Amino acid sequence: MREKITPRSQDYSEWYTDVIRQAQLADYAPVRGCMVIRPYGFSLWENVKEGLDRRFKETGHENACFPLFIPMSFIEKESEHVEGFKPELAVVTHGGGKKLEEPLAVRPTSETIIGHMYSQWIQSYRDLPVLINQWANVVRWELRTRLFLRTMEFFWQEGHTAHATSEEAHEETLRMLDVYTDFAANDAAIPVIPGRKSESEKFPGAEASYSIEAMMGDKRALQSGTSHYFGQNFAKAFDIQYQDENGVQQFCWTTSWGVSTRMVGAIIMAHGDDQGLILPPRLAPIQVVVVPIWKTDIEKCEVMGTVDRVKTALGDGVRLKVDDRDEYSPGWKFNEWELKGVPLRIEIGPRDVQNAQVVLARRDQPGREGKSFAPLADISDTVTNLLNQIQRDLLVRNTEFRNEHTYEPRDYDSLRDAVDQGFARAPWCGGGACEEKVKADTKATTRCIPFDQPGNCGKCVVCGNPAEEVVIFARAY
RNA sequence: CGGGGCGUAGCGCAGCCCGGCAAGCGCGUCUGCUUUGGGAGCAGAAGGUCGGAGGUUCAAAUCCUCUCGCCCCGACCA
Structure with missing residues (x-):
């Protein structure tokens, strides 16, 4: 038997760590401040990536990849930027057994090195806008660790764009914040408040920063995505200029925007309960888990026949797992998959085979309340509709919770x-x-x-x- | 970096204050039988440089010194 999860009311942060480790999303690494994202957690992150990446492409962006190492001198070119990031830099001073002529910072964010490249790629107004995103890991020398929320190394996407006018850049900044808001609500089922950051909370080097703010289960806020308008600050620091229609040299207007693996933390804390995770169907690595139940070999044969029919009926449209392990009892499996936050469970036993039905159990409605019978006949529609319903209900429930508080x-x-x-x-x-x-x-x-x-x-x-x-x-x- | 805590089996811990029989418990793992609709039962088995180094002692998981690492709370932060 597994350890019990600390109840949220007793110690919210213990609950958070318990859930992550027991659901096997992540584990502590042997290096201070670092974590290992395990397959189940990474699969969740991959679904987050997919939902965002699709939206980035739809709004005209392309992916690229820039170096992990950034010459120190680049970071020092924008004065506010240095101020903000220098205290949390990891710096490589030696390579190949020799001291480096110029130390290399491990990227804490990539404005500088991307700015450098943009200054070479952009010559004319015809080259604009440049709309590039990268999926990458970055390092910030954090002194305190919380899995997914704050680790020394974390994964994210950072979009970096350059435009001919201030208006365009500002539009882009807000457009991407909008993309984040849409993703949070529709995929993560988390209602967020989009808005502008105060002067003191602004990104180092930005003219204006915007964020989406979500309420977690303990009523604290989590900044879940940011979008920055840089004006011409970085363009001037990195000499990103273009020649306009009249042949005049102009500085570009740039933006950047990012969402990190912190979003995974948001999903855990926004939806989870004392049984464990509750994952929104759109992002859940496993959307439906089937637990077959039998006593005898004959029953097993019949039950598995029905399981196959369900599997075939649902097809590729649903991420489904059949848990036919022999070594665990059904009750054990129920608890296990609830801990892992699978939105919908299908139970199929001998009685159900007789009645040409299955039992459906909603993760977001624990206990008997969330259980219902469904005829085998139109199981595909039933399941699809129910998954959509759960997705909507989670957003509604979260919105109500936030409004109440x-x-x-x-x-x-x-x-x-x-x-x-x-x-x-x-x-x-x-x-x-x-x-x-x-x-x-x-x-x-x-x-x-x-x-x-x-x-x-x-x-x-x-x-x-x-x-x-x-x-x-x-x-x- | 300041304050606190912890390193003993894969995981979680007890033992340490007050040194002494064979280093124990729970979970997990393995084998066998019975089980399976909300975390199954019984029987048996495997598994340890007690974080590391040095010291005190007839004798150290236990006392002393040094050291390494991690976690929690603060300041900093996506």
Whole structure:
């Protein structure tokens, strides 16, 4: 028997680690701060990749790959960028047994080296826009580790684009944030709040940063994707220029945007319960697991015959696994696949064979409530519809959960209460001092200034000066 | 880097304070029989440089010194 999972109410972060390790998504590596993504976890990430990659291609982007090593001098070319990243760089000083003439940074992000290449590839307005994405691993020397959320090495995609005008670049920045929002809602079943980052939360070197913010099961916020508008900062640092229609040299306007394996952490924490993972059908490595039940060889034969019919009926459209292992009891298997978050389970035993039916069990509705009988006859439609239903229900459930735990404080005391219990949508003057004060008092930070604004919003909850926008305050990962 | 904790079988731990019989327990693994509709039962078996080095002692998992590694809490962060 497996160890029990720590209940979420007892210790949320223990629960998180328990689930990841017991569901075999990932494990700690022998290197401090690093993790091993196991096949089940990687398969989930591959589905995330597929959902994003498809959207990138649909919006005109191409994939490419840039070097892992970046000359130190590149990183130092943009002043804010160095400031931001230097403390967390891993630097290679020796190679082939000799000290390197110039140290090489292991990429923490690729703006600089891609900027360098863009300066050579872009000559004319006819070369624009450049719309490139890369799937890669990056390294940031983090001091604290949490599986999938914060590790020294992590996997992500980083899009880097160059445009002829500010407007185009800005459009691109927002378009990609939109792509992320759409992916989060429709594939990951996580409702997110898209918005602009405050000055203090901005990416080093960006003119403006945007993010999507999701609420986890413990009501803390997780930044699940970011998109940055660089203006001409990197173009000037890396001399990315083009000749316009009038023969005049112009600097490009650039953007970058990224989603990391952190998204896997978001999926775990947004949906999971005390039994383990609950995966949205669109991303689940296994969408349907079939558990056959028998006592005798004759029964086994009959049951497996029905299993084959189900398998054939469902065809390639569904990611299905038949768990016909002999060494585990049905009850054990039920628990195992619930831990692993498989959205739908089909149980087939001798009684079902007799009645030409199967038992369906929804992962998102534990116990008897989620169980139903379905005739074998139109099993394919039933399953497809049910998977879609589960996908929709997860999004609805999460949206309700988030809304229930989102507050609109209008004074400082209620703000303090609000961030204890979830998100606070509060009017804010935009001042860094007010942000600082809230952080010092409550550990909550501004997550983003949502695009969705109420209009006339009143006075800053911190200082009482007139506020033009509401911001989300929350404790974040 | 500051504060705390832990290294004993594949995994989780007890034993350490107060040195001494053969280093134990649970899970897992292997074999056999009975089982199988919500984490099966019984019987038997395999599995250990007690993180590493040095020291004290007749005797060290246990005491002392050094060392390596990991985890948790803070500051930094996708």
